[in-house]
Amino acid sequence: MSTLTLEVPELSDAERSEVIRMIAAKLYERGTLSLGQAAKMAGMKKWDFARILGDFDVNYFSITPDELVREVRNG
Secondary structure: OOOOOOOOOOOOHHHHHHHHHHHHHHHHHHOOOOHHHHHHHHOOOHHHHHHHHHHHOOOOOOOOHHHHHHHHHHO
C-alpha cells in the first residue's frame, strides 16, 4: 500500500478512525480495494470491517438485485 497525507482540521482519535474507515469502505465499494485490503487500511479484522460497511451505506455484496436474479436463474 502507498501512503496518503491529508491536511484536515484537528480531529479526535475517534474522528480520525471514522474518516479512515469511511475512506476504506468507499474504496471497497468502488472495487479499488478488496475486503481484506480495506480492513487492513481501517486497522480492523476482515469480518469486523464487513460488519461496519452498512454504517457508510456500502453493501457487502457488489451484485445488483437484477444480477442476483439472473445468477439464480442460470443456476
